[in-house]
Amino acid sequence: MSDMTDTIDAGPVTARKDKPFEAAGQWRLIWMRFRRHRLAYWSGVVVALVYLVAIFASFLAPTTANYYSARYTYAPPQSIHLLGTDAAGQRHLFHTYDYTSKVDPLELTRTYTVDESEVIPLGFFVRGEPYKFWGVIPTDRHFFGPKEPGRPFYLFGADRLGRDVFSRTVIGTQVSMSIGLIGVALSLVIGIVLGGISGIAGGWADEVIQRLIELLKSIPTIPLWLGLAAAIPLNISPLVVYLWITIILSLIGWTDIARIVRGRFMVLKTEDFVTAARLDGCSRQRIIWRHMVPSFASHLIASTTLAIPAMILAETALSFLGVGLRPPVVSWGVLLKESQSILALSNAPWLFLPGIAIIVTVLALNFLGDGLRDAADPYGK
Amino acid sequence: MSTLIDVKNLQTHFFTDEVLVKAIDGVDFTIPEARIVCIVGESGSGKSMTGRSILNMVPRPGRIIGGEILWSPGGADPIDLLHYGKDSPEIRRLRGKEIALISQEPMAALSPVHTIGNQMVETIRLHLGLGKAEAKERAIEALGSVGIPDPRSRFDAYAFQLSGGMRQRVCIALGIQCQPRLLIADEPTTALDVTTQANILDLFRNLRDEQGVSTLFITHDLGVVAEIADDVVVMYLGQVVEQGPVRQIFHDPLHPYTRALLESVPRLAPVRKDRLSTIRGMVPSPFDRPEGCLFSTRCDLAKQGLCDVEMPGMRRTEDGRAARCLRLGEAA
């Protein structure tokens, strides 16, 4: 067995002289391996798209998050049609159909039926609800939506107040995706600093940090988060709440990263190339930043990617329980809180749709992180 | 001297995603009863795979695609081991009972979480159908016979509690406890220091002399070969390039590769040359085998237009030796 693997590994090295060695840096090798990992590659594309949606959310959403219309409470999703004729015989390219609604006089609930005779033409770059793009540029252009402002267009249906679930899901992307990113960034900073100290300095600093990690890990996360999140005052601005939640989430998140960083430093300290660099008279700083960190940066990126979905799920859970973000902030967790009551669910199962967004995103991030981890492992297959 | 096992035109190939690797490409040799046959070769020559192929234990993605392995213990009618499936009861009855494998990494070859006794008794009971107590006695006896002091207390030890030499003895005890006819020893002394190595080699010789056990000894160490072998099979890139009795191989090698190998061994005897000679170039990649004679790219005697065109066959000499060289006889 060992013989075989020897020669297979030695393959490229012992190639004949007429085939020159192809030099590929660490990152290119990782990229090449990653490209071969189909699922991870396409998941990466999905993740990139989701972040693009988050960046241009308010433009991509047909309306604003809080625009509501009491006429359309719990309106079911409409579908988009291409090519069709309306009652007047006029042809339309890109359109949907209006509803007719009836109010049940006893239960005071509305029932909707799609009225195929009433065509609502849709278009791109249409005028609609005014909003401020990136909070600065006032505009009323939306990527797509009904050509006449005010006509109903509920791709994912409407909620209890007649708000557009699709627009809210798109806009919720901003908070949900950024909280994952910022939370992980915070965890990364704390994790690298503490893990680095632990791994490089060793001794009592290592002991203290290791015990701290063990301690934090032994408290069940959700009760801890709940306790901390419940301490956030109710009367402060949503932005501050957002920051607090991010900090609370990274309070636990850093421990895993710190462990990885520490472990890597511990191993690398005894590696020959580090010893060689030290004997060459490299400064401690240089050894750490030029020799040690690059050798596990790829690994760290993979672990970080895998930490993002955990953050997203945690935010969702907290908001869902009502101790995380609260309306009027729109996040996926906040949206799902709407679907909490079973009554709402049997009447309006489309309130689950933001959940699909969560599942797809988390799935894509997990596949991506897995693929990155495989690709980053220099001794992998 | 009757033949115990006769390997004929064995071909074991590895089917990886990209390429086909011919790890063993038409190997022939025989192992007589009560003889120690050494397979010598550099890493990648296919010598370990030859051992695995005899037991039909080639790991994926490898497959034995052709040849015969004729097993005829005590002059019985030969049976072809390759007719049996990889996990068939027939081949399993032979493994560990008639043919035992001893690996080169004694630490890794023993389970980290089972006692030595546990692993020994399991095999004894499987093959010999003994009761627990009898099996234990037999295991202890086997441990004692390979020179393990206080075998009774070692019986309950774990691999990590023993020294390297002791572990290798345990592995050999595991191999011989059911009194096999053939041992396949895959570099059993590589991981050991010289003194321990000498002791272990003694063990194999004693087994041959006292119990008539044959050994297929796989090694890259010509020093070991000189000490232990009766016959030698030299392999290069999955083919046998020369075979014959050890004396003749060492004193009058026929194949340029064998000669080059011998010259690259440091000697303590009177120094003739200042520098140790090496074989030029490197073992070609298995993905990229040379045309013609496989050794032609590194051979000093290679003749252009002949050696890099025609693949030499195995040629026999009158004294029962064989070599795979087109220029056999003309060069020396």
Next chain:
Amino acid sequence: MLRYTLWRLALMVPITVLISMIVFVIIQLPPGDFVTTMTARMSQQNESVDPAVLEALRARYGFDQPVYVQYWKWVSGILLHGDFGQSFDWNSPVDDLIWDRLGLTLIVSLATLLFIWLLAFPIGIYSAIRQYSLGDYIATFLGFIGLAIPNFLLALILMWLTTEYLGWSPGGLFSSEYINAEWSWARVGDLIDHLWIPVIVLGTGGTASLIRIMRANLLDELQKPYVEMARARGLSETRLLLKYPVRVALNPFVSTIGWLLPNLVSGAVVTAIVLSLPTSGPLLLNALFAQDMYLAGAIIMLLSILTLIGTLISDLLLAWLDPRVRYE
């Protein structure tokens, strides 16, 4: 082994003390205290409260004393009298409220652990020995989905499906006639009837990750020389597999108690709220909203200790299973 056990037990003490401090800080964090919350609530209902009464209340609960004194009062009460304090919101001792619910939390968590093991063990082995087979792909894919669905969403979906298609609405751990009944076999049966939904909800994520761990470990082990050597001794593939690699891969499996249990306890909080289970989760959430600090503190504290004990058991089991540790 004995020394290791004693050492691990001794280590529990400082960790518990530190946790109690953290928990106390957490329950102290919200601005104001229960009396403030109560006043706010009463003034909302246009009731005015006599400031003197409020002061008396504060003094009674020790809110007017420095934090460390309050901490000491709390801890010494627990240690010396097993008294977790008074729940302001429920107006009864915390002890009366929590034990039943913690017991049920433990039952749900352990049932889930069992579910996870029973499912993950065979599937993990199958996935490893039939690597890249259709079954392996299906298991891997379902595993990823299981990891990606938030617990509460899965709970909601299951609830919705059962009401829509099975015609009954799940929720709770008991049918109405058994909620306040004494323990009996019938009640246990009723519990088991209700247990499966929370167990599936809680167990999906853990099963998924455990299958992946089992598969990866087993694939690693299958490559090891000792497996090949056992094969060379004539063992059949099945026997070989079950005796060697599975036995070695069992170690990480056991260590899962250590990290699964905290996850389950955590997850149980969310799931319990959605499924309205009479476990500690909903009680904790309400206590936190109402600033019912001793109740919240007791629950977080006890859940943490439960986790600690889980980790301890898994570490000890692991040490016992691994001769290298056992013979240290």
